Amino acid sequence: MTVSLPLVVLLGFFAWGAVKFLGVRTWIVVLIALFGFWLSDTFMAPVIESGTRSGVDIVNGSHD
Numbered sequence: 001m002t003v004s005l006p007l008v009v010l011l012g013f014f015a016w017g018a019v020k021f022l023g024v025r026t027w028i029v030v031l032i033a034l035f036g037f038w039l040s041d042t043f044m045a046p047v048i049e050s051g052t053r054s055g056v057d058i059v060n061g062s063h064d
Contacts, residue, residue, distance in 0.1 A: 007056070 015033075018024040039045065 007052070 015029050019026055019029060039048070
């Protein structure tokens with residue numbers, strides 16, 4: 001059985017767990033999210049996108 005979750009959902013669970021169980025302040029999570037939005041408008045966005053896709057491909061492996 002294969003379950004497909006978007007990466008943003010997985011990151012949302014990690015953020016919720018960090019706030020709930022590790023005591024990370026909510027404003028820190030909001031600040032990091034805003035940094036991600038601002039970073040997406042820079043020249044680094046394509047590099048981050050391709051790196052994320054490559055990492056996901058490595059984790060998933062090939063399904064030939």
